[in-house]
Amino acid sequence: MSKTDQNELHSTISQQIQQKLSELAELVSLEQYGEQGPPKELTFREIENVGYQVGQLAAQKFEAAATRQHQQHFDDPQACPGCGEFCQPQATVQRQLLTRLGPVELSEIRFRCNSCRRSFFPSTRVASA
Numbered sequence: 001m002s003k004t005d006q007n008e009l010h011s012t013i014s015q016q017i018q019q020k021l022s023e024l025a026e027l028v029s030l031e032q033y034g035e036q037g038p039p040k041e042l043t044f045r046e047i048e049n050v051g052y053q054v055g056q057l058a059a060q061k062f063e064a065a066a067t068r069q070h071q072q073h074f075d076d077p078q079a080c081p082g083c084g085e086f087c088q089p090q091a092t093v094q095r096q097l098l099t100r101l102g103p104v105e106l107s108e109i110r111f112r113c114n115s116c117r118r119s120f121f122p123s124t125r126v127a128s129a
């Protein structure tokens with residue numbers, strides 16, 4: 001990750017969240033290594049490996065929580081991407097999505113268009129560039 005990427009990442013995350021993440025990092029270190037902290041013989045590489053795993057897990061938990069909250073926007077009928085007809089939600093389905101950080105469990109509301117005979121998931125549409 002370049003310096004520019006890091007600056008962009010930090011600018012989209014509030015100071016309050018950064019503070020909470022710092023506090024969480026202290027708690028995770030305490031849980032991982034105990035009151036005495038990492039043992040003397042531990043290398044930075046070993047600390048980095050744990051940090052990477054913690055970061056992956058945190059991102060997966062965040063993505064699952066945010067997508068679960070995002071679902072509330074899709075309780076109402078949604079327009080079919082094929083014909084534009086408004087369709088009722090059919091079911092909530094669990095799906096494992098492979099993200100850049102690994103698999104994440106998502107629940108999505110499935111809609112069914114009877115005219116097009118297709119199902120669609122408006123909450124997981126991909127923004128076009």
Ligand SMILES: [Zn+2]
Nearest residue numbers: 080083113116
């Ligand atoms: Zn349709």
